[in-house]
Amino acid sequence: MIPSQVTADAKTELYGIFGNPVHHSLSPLIHNALFSKLKINAVYVAFQVETAALALAFEAVRSLGIRGVNLTIPFKEAALNYIDEIPEDIDRCVGALNTVVNKNGRLFGYNTDVLGFLIALKEELQFMPEGKKVLVLGAGGAARAVTSALARAHADRLWIHNRTESRAEGLKSYLSDYFPEIEIETLADIDALRNEKIDLVVNTTSCGMRQADKVLLDLRRLSGKAHVYDLIYAPSETPLLKQARQLGLVHANGLGMLAAQAALSFELWTGEKNAVRESMLEVLKKCSW
Numbered sequence: 437m438i439p440s441q442v443t444a445d446a447k448t449e450l451y452g453i454f455g456n457p458v459h460h461s462l463s464p465l466i467h468n469a470l471f472s473k474l475k476i477n478a479v480y481v482a483f484q485v486e487t488a489a490l491a492l493a494f495e496a497v498r499s500l501g502i503r504g505v506n507l508t509i510p511f512k513e514a515a516l517n518y519i520d521e522i523p524e525d526i527d528r529c530v531g532a533l534n535t536v537v538n539k540n541g542r543l544f545g546y547n548t549d550v551l552g553f554l555i556a557l558k559e560e561l562q563f564m565p566e567g568k569k570v571l572v573l574g575a576g577g578a579a580r581a582v583t584s585a586l587a588r589a590h591a592d593r594l595w596i597h598n599r600t601e602s603r604a605e606g607l608k609s610y611l612s613d614y615f616p617e618i619e620i621e622t623l624a625d626i627d628a629l630r631n632e633k634i635d636l637v638v639n640t641t642s643c644g645m646r647q648a649d650k651v652l653l654d655l656r657r658l659s660g661k662a663h664v665y666d667l668i669y670a671p672s673e674t675p676l677l678k679q680a681r682q683l684g685l686v687h688a689n690g691l692g693m694l695a696a697q698a699a700l701s702f703e704l705w706t707g708e709k710n711a712v713r714e715s716m717l718e719v720l721k722k723c724s725w
């Protein structure tokens with residue numbers, strides 16, 4: 437049993453997440469559960485930040501000594517403007533951040549979604565991207581992490597389909613600079629893929645979170661048996677995953693990635709590695725939505 441009660445005193449360290457909206461986030465739950473389990477005197481809070489106030493929010497990280505923050509919708513790309521350094525090569529080619537570490541007022545940026553996604557693919561779908569053909573739905577912050585993870589893991593070919601075509605074009609041109617060896621195509625019309633054998637479909641859009649959302653892709657159009665990964669974890673079964681289940685395709689929702697990326701952020705902040713991902717997954721699986 438993981439205790440989730442948080443107590444604070446004058447030495448308590450503060451962590452948090454900046455987003456808008458942010459109140460659906462499960463990050464406070466999992467980080468606070470682990471602080472409590474590991475007896476770390478820290479608390480993790482969700483901050484709803486207005487876009488116009490993002491600069492002030494980052495100033496507060498420095499001035500209040502907030503030890504670390506995560507970024508979620510819609511701040512992953514904008515966060516690049518407010519940090520001092522991106523130490524790791526793997527994070528530099530994403531163009532989006534999800535984790536900031538404050539070391540004595542200097543802010544270091546990371547993107548743990550990249551490795552988090554690859555861990556989830558391996559653990560949940562037993563899928564290795566090397567040499568594979570992948571269709572990515574979406575071109576936002578999460579798509580940046582997913583596509584650069586797939587390119588870094590030597591996928592053979594990527595198609596990017598997004599509601600706003602110019603954003604997909606922007607992502608393609610950004611990725612092509614870093615990964616010239618990968619074949620990347622944007623796709624205005626999904627029907628154009630009818631005769632391609634796709635190994636993996638990844639939904640990185642927020643379409644599927646609401647009851648009324650349409651299905652972006654009819655999986656019956658694909659030839660062969662693609663694996664399907666949906667980054668959405670609430671609801672636990674989106675319309676896309678429901679269809680994947682009905683068609684007997686190997687599939688998973690975003691819970692495993694949520695736990696994996698959170699565990700990597702936690703490790704950057706605290707140095708703690710031991711079974712963090714497993715403990716976070718355990719907490720998440722007990723949630724009901």
Ligand code: NAP
Binds near residue numbers: 693
């Ligand atoms: P974002 O930067 O705001 O991008 C949103 C994306 O969704 C864009 O491609 C947008 O298309 C598309 N979209 C939104 N509504 C749509 C609709 N009705 N129809 C078609 N496309 C639509 O957000 P993000 O940070 O990438 O996050 C996207 C999703 O991934 C969220 O659900 C988030 O919770 C999830 N996520 C999960 C994890 C995890 O660990 N499981 C990690 C990161 C993100 P346009 O460009 O046309 O607006």
